[in-house]
Amino acid sequence: MxxxxxxxxxxxxxxxxxxxxxxxxxxxxxxxxxxKISGVVSKVEWTNPHTHFYIxxxxxxxxxxxxxxxxxxxPALERGGWSRKTLPVGTQVTVEGFAGRSVAERxxxxxxxxPDGKEFFVPKLGN
Amino acid sequence: MRRIVVxxxxxxxxxxxxxxxxxxxxxxxxxxxxxxxxxxTDAKRPAxxxxxxxxxxxxxxxxxxxxxxxxxxxxxxxxxxxxxxxxQKMASVKEADDPYFYCMPGGxxxxxxxxxxxxxxxxxxxxxxxxxxxxxxxxxxxxIFMDGRKHPDDPNPTWYGHSVGHWEGKTLVVDTVGLNxxxxxxxxxxxxxxxxxxxxxxxxxxxxTLQRVxxxxxxxxxxxxxxxxxxxxxxxxxxxxxxxFCIENNQWGERSNPNxxxxxxxxxx
Numbered sequence: 001m002x003x004x005x006x007x008x009x010x011x012x013x014x015x016x017x018x019x020x021x022x023x024x025x026x027x028x029x030x031x032x033x034x035x036k037i038s039g040v041v042s043k044v045e046w047t048n049p050h051t052h053f054y055i056x057x058x059x060x061x062x063x064x065x066x067x068x069x070x071x072x073x074x075p076a077l078e079r080g081g082w083s084r085k086t087l088p089v090g091t092q093v094t095v096e097g098f099a100g101r102s103v104a105e106r107x108x109x110x111x112x113x114x115p116d117g118k119e120f121f122v123p124k125l126g127n
Numbered sequence: 128m129r130r131i132v133v134x135x136x137x138x139x140x141x142x143x144x145x146x147x148x149x150x151x152x153x154x155x156x157x158x159x160x161x162x163x164x165x166x167x168t169d170a171k172r173p174a175x176x177x178x179x180x181x182x183x184x185x186x187x188x189x190x191x192x193x194x195x196x197x198x199x200x201x202x203x204x205x206x207x208x209x210x211x212x213x214x215q216k217m218a219s220v221k222e223a224d225d226p227y228f229y230c231m232p233g234g235x236x237x238x239x240x241x242x243x244x245x246x247x248x249x250x251x252x253x254x255x256x257x258x259x260x261x262x263x264x265x266x267x268x269x270x271i272f273m274d275g276r277k278h279p280d281d282p283n284p285t286w287y288g289h290s291v292g293h294w295e296g297k298t299l300v301v302d303t304v305g306l307n308x309x310x311x312x313x314x315x316x317x318x319x320x321x322x323x324x325x326x327x328x329x330x331x332x333x334x335x336t337l338q339r340v341x342x343x344x345x346x347x348x349x350x351x352x353x354x355x356x357x358x359x360x361x362x363x364x365x366x367x368x369x370x371x372f373c374i375e376n377n378q379w380g381e382r383s384n385p386n387x388x389x390x391x392x393x394x395x396x
Contacts, residue, residue: 027222028379047376049230049264070378075243075262075369106378 025098025125029108033099041091042066046084048073053087053109055095069095071109072123080121087112087120174297174331177250182297184257184331185248187366191339191359193240195315199355205317208349213318220316226309230373232265232286234310235303235325236341239359245368246337257292257299262368271301278304284321286310299329312343320347335361 039057051074055067071077077086087093092115100106112120175183197205206214227233238244242263249256259269271290282289282305289305303325312319326342337359344352 045376048371049373049375049377049379052376052378073263073371075371078369 025108028101029098030101031098033104034096035099035104035107036094036096037067038092038094039067041087041089041093044084044087044089046074051077053095053112055093065105067095067105067107069097069107069109076123077121080123082121087114091115172334174334177248179250179254181248181250181254181294182299182331183248183250184246184299184329184337187243187245187362187368188239188337188359189243189362190241191239191244191337191357192236193314194357195313196317196343196355197315199357200353208351208353210348210350213348216318217316220311222314222316225311225314225316227264227311227314228377228379230265230377232267232310233261234306234312235269235287235290235327236312236357237264237310237314238267238269238287239339239357242371243362243366243368260368263371264373266370266372278302284308288323288325295328297330299327301325301327301329303327318348319343319345322347337361 037055037057039055041053042056043052043054045052045054051071053069053071055069057065057067059065072080094113095107095109096111097107097109100108108125109122110125112122114120177183209217222228227237232238233240238259238261242261244262245260247258247260248254255272255274257271257273259271261267267287269287269290271292273292275293276291278289278291284305284307286307286309288303290301290303292299292301294300304323306319306321306323306325308319308321308323311317323343323345326344328340330338330340332338339357339359340354341357342352342354343349
């Protein structure tokens with residue numbers, strides 16, 4: 001079984017390109033500001049050059065902040081097994097990533113976990 | 128190329144590290160689902176040959192045009208070839224100004240870099256054209272005339288120019304003129320003028336590898352022609368290019384602009 005996973009990994013890597021083939025992610029996101037938030041998916045933009053997942057985060061006082069998370073292109077995600085329905089609106093998620101340089105809540109994803117802690121494939125960031 | 132290799136290793140590592148059960152339903156359809164992946168191509172196999180005797184370069188490839196020229200050639204060597212205006216211009220470019228990030232076509236070198244691309248090479252009677260179809264960015268294509276025609280005398284400059292090709296043994300030679308100066312040759316911002324003339328030599332050195340040697344001849348920018356060499360790798364046999372239009376929801380610049388407000392970000396409806 002382990003061998004099968006390795007073979008699948010090799011096959012997938014044959015078409016692997018940087019997640020941000022379109023541009024360098026560090027121009028817009030701060031590698032020194034890692035973030036981790038939990039919230040509810042409020043909108044999915046299954047678009048290019050990159051997908052965007054909007055996550056509503058409610059603080060202790062009940063105030064809701066919408067985060068705009070940028071992720072890989074649709075081809076990169078499709079090759080990783082995603083569809084636009086993988087994390088639908090209303091899903092409770094935990095997201096890790098890096099804050100935006102100008103507005104922290106415009107952030108980038110490095111890890112996605114569903115309500116049961118299940119991890120979803122997120123392509124690695126390039127350089 | 129280095130970025131692709133790094134990403135490939137990273138993806139491999141990530142995929143291999145996930146538990147099998149958690150990933151089962153997330154596997155890409157193209158890998159064959161429960162039937163498992165198609166057999167990997169064998170690099171030791173020679174390049175395939177078409178019925179008319181020409182080498183078959185068709186397939187889905189990655190890479191082959193995205194490496195910055197200063198890295199390929201050496202920064203000092205490139206600068207020594209550049210005219211003063213070009214040196215000055217290159218020293219002042221900012222990554223954020225790359226037309227490619229605003230979804231403009233990447234020009235004939237970058238169309239084969241970064242994203243998957245397909246080479247279409249009809250055989251026999253239809254071998255009047257070869258096409259290069261780019262998955263990413265402007266989702267555009269190059270058209271190479273294989274019917275022996277010449278370049279027009281004074282073509283109107285375009286993003287991909289006017290390309291004519293012929294075979295020299297197992298090597299496809301593509302000659303391109305009529306290029307505009309609106310794109311960057313590479314991500315480093317290597318400049319060029321409308322005098323740019325490219326001679327590309329494509330050789331499928333083994334089943335999985337396409338070597339591309341490009342002679343860059345631009346008497347408006349460089350003191351003499353020089354060569355750069357790129358390498359493209361073949362995707363799995365059932366690989367396909369996937370639709371991707373950069374212009375759809377490009378938020379580039381909004382995050383690095385301190386004056387941008389959330390309301391100003393253009394979003395797809």
